[in-house]
Amino acid sequence: MAARARGEERRAEILRAALEVIAERGYRGTTLGAVAERVGLTQQGLLHHFPTKEALLLAVLEDRDHWDTGGGGRRREGWRLELLTSLVDYNAMRPGVVQTFSALLGESVTEDHPARPFFTRRYEQVRADMAESLRDEFGDRLPSGLTPEQAGPLLTAVMDGLQYQWLLDPDAVDMPAVFRDFLTLLRGGDAGPAAG
Amino acid sequence: MAARARGEERRAEILRAALEVIAERGYRGTTLGAVAERVGLTQQGLLHHFPTKEALLLAVLEDRDHWDTGGGGRRREGWRLELLTSLVDYNAMRPGVVQTFSALLGESVTEDHPARPFFTRRYEQVRADMAESLRDEFGDRLPSGLTPEQAGPLLTAVMDGLQYQWLLDPDAVDMPAVFRDFLTLLRGGDAGPAAG
Structure with missing residues (x-):
């Protein structure tokens, strides 16, 4: 049991180190060697925990989802619209991890890509959690008339799609502002004072 | 002049062949060799027109944008909401090219990627064209209260984001239906009969 606890602690340390390296060096600059060095392991020692760079990055993204949505038992609440707004604000301050997510998502749609099962499962879960959360918040219809099940995939699409535009041209795309337009x-509701 | 015309014709042939190969084999399965064979060129002959697989794929996507939006002089009209709906319906029937677009968009956000300038320019243009087209269609405010400039990046984000969800799980995500929800x-307007 003590060995397992140490193993889990070491794993958490590696994920934290990977997140730092991603933030500093971006998706392409993040290598297993750089992460191993940061955490004081040999590359061989790191491979024991994560056999490939992709496996490590997917674990980082999974961990991020876990924390972003409040972790463990509060999953449904993690998708309340107010919290999603904060999440988009937060993402706008961490381009490294958003870039890593977006690059891996792009790769995942190609044939037999190892990240494909992760993302397929993730989106199934995200859509279901969002729908549940929206139902808690609004009942069977949002004020705009959409059902929670109609709004879930749209919310998800807006968040992902905006990230690409923002990563490519951060000065031209105010990601948090455009996301708020969508929530409106x-x-x-009404998006501007002149719309009467 | 005749030589140039022949060169352009050959280029167009290559792009058509590439589109066929993409449709049949997807992003990863599309090789310069397969495209060369389809069009009756040696690989060396193809490299004369397109030096890398990426250059060829970006030319295919550029060509697709051109045709999808009506080509040449009708660019603004190409983004009318009605035509965008048809475009999304059409995309749902050609997963190969949508996959190629989505995979390259994902790669383009990584550091110094050769596709980055193409996509940055593309989105700048798409947002501007959409805003102009929405202004032609609705004036300074859409019925929902958004300005054309607010709606442009959102429309773009929804189209791109939905493509990822759809490519990963086509049975779970009805891309054209979700897009119509967004247009509503x-x-x-009202999204459903029970919303009053």
Whole structure:
């Protein structure tokens, strides 16, 4: 049991180190060697925990999802619209991890890519959690008239799609502002003073 | 002049062949060798027109944008909401080219990727064209209250983001239906009979 606890602690240390390296060096600059060095392991020692760079990056993304949505028992609450707004604000301050997510998502749609099962499962879960969370918040219809099941995939698409535009041209795309415009639509509210 | 015309014709042939190969074999399965064979060139002959697989694929995507939006002079009209709906319907029937687009977009956000300038320019242009087209269609405010400049990046994000979800799980995500839900929001209309 003590050995297992140490193993899990070491794993958590590696994920934290990987996140730092990603933030500093981006997706392409993140190598297993750089992460091993940061955490004080040989590359061989790191491979014992994560056999490939992809396996390590997917574990980082999984861990991020876990923390972003409040971890463990609070998963449904993690998708409340207010918290999603904070999440998008937060993402706008961490381009490294958003870039890593977006690059891996892009790769995952190609044939037999090792990240494909992760992302397929992730989106199935995200859509279901969002729908549940929206139902808790709004009931069977959002003020705009959409059902929670209609709004889930749209919310997800807006978040992902905006990240690409923002990563490519951060000065031209105000990701948090555009996301708020979408929430205004979703809430069926008015987006500007002149719209009466 | 005749030589140039022949060169352009050959280039167009190569792009058509590449599109066929992409449709049949997907992003990873598309090789310069397979495209050369299809069009009756040696690989060396193909390299004369397109020095890398990426250069060829980006030319295919550029060509697709050109045709999808009506080509040449009709660019603004190409983004009318009605035509975008048809475009999404059409995309749902050609997963190969959508996959190629999505995979390259994912790669393009990594450091110094050769596709980055193409996509950065593309999105700048798409957002501007969409805003112009929405202004032609709706004036300074859409019925939902958004300005054309607010709606442009959102429309783009929804189209791109939905493609990832759909490519990963085509049975779970009805891309054209979700896109129509978004247009309902954008038009400020009602999404379902029970919403009153």
